[in-house]
Amino acid sequence: MNLDLILPLLLLLAIAGGLVGSLTGLGGAVIVIPALVILFGVPVPVAIGTGAVTILATSSAAGSAYVRDRLSDLRIGMFLEIATVPGALLGATATVLLVHASLADGLLVALGIVLLLVVPGAVARRHEELPGPVTPDSRSREFGLSGSYQDRVLGREVPYQAESTTPALEVMFGAGVVSGMFGIGAGVFKVLALERYLRLPMKVATATSNFMIGVTAAAGAGVLFAAGFINPLIAAPVAVGTAAGAYGGSRLLPYLRNQTVRLVFIPFIVLLAVEVILRGFGIA
């Protein structure tokens, strides 16, 4: 198959991935990476590098709107990046070293397992609009990890303050490792830390997670790029298509029932993950 035929196919795959990733809240890379491996036979490291580029594009696209609307908390996002960035550097380095050690199949199995872990996390999200009473720890007070946003649905300014920073930083480090290692956003883990440990309102948690994903991905993508693991002939059409698909998904989402979307697509993502694991074991 020649490049002039492959590029439109990659673009279509990426648009579909971006659309589904946006509708399910899992992010386009979760769909695009296994699909590249399974449907196009793209080697795992190249697929992971492509995933990292995809996250950069979608995070910047959605992030600019969230930041403009002041839904992302820049201060809290930057504070937590002190944990996600070292994690991403570690994860991306591990990926490069595993590939050099001819352990790409093991990486594939691990990727499939992570995908299986991420999916229930997205389904089981609490969706608690506003947190209850919050007791901020000393670090939260010291760094001023608080803010407010204008909630259009509630029709008022909602103040908030971060609660337990230590477990949030620990989870963020883990999210960074996963993101750097597998080229996915790991937004599920980030939102978990922001909602459960920092006790931020759902909208702020979602927008701040998206804002942070870009910097985490830049850390991992920087290593993968400099190590020669990113192929622009694959990454460019996929990044463009995923960004377009994610934009379309964000437009479509208000007209669809969240639960229905998840019920339709999540079994499909689980199948992709299982297929990836089987391939890793040389079974598929």
Added chain:
Amino acid sequence: MTEPKAPTLPDTEYRWMSALLRGGLLTSLVLLVGALLAYALIHPDLTLAQAIGANPILRFLELPGLGSGLASGDPAAYLTLGLIVLVATPILRVASGFYYFRHGHERGMEAITLTVLALLLFGLLVLGPVIR
């Protein structure tokens, strides 16, 4: 209970950062799409296996190589530049945060953003090339 509001970032910082993300993304997408179309026109018979095997970015990972590639109008060099802009956009955002906190005399946040910035540059300029 929620504490009294801490100093928040001004609207200008949010607007600047939003514009930075949008501008970086648009610039990189224009570079990537344009260079990709040019590359496909020049290499219409390239197969997927060949495209994967001969990763064009490998020629431009060093700055002099990239510079000469851009000067000669090589689409692969512009593809690489598009990727660099995409990776650099969030890094610039961190640099912008550092600048803001430095001017606001917030030593703690200044130290955090500077550390994050140093780590990002370390990954791109040192760690990646070393383990390549």
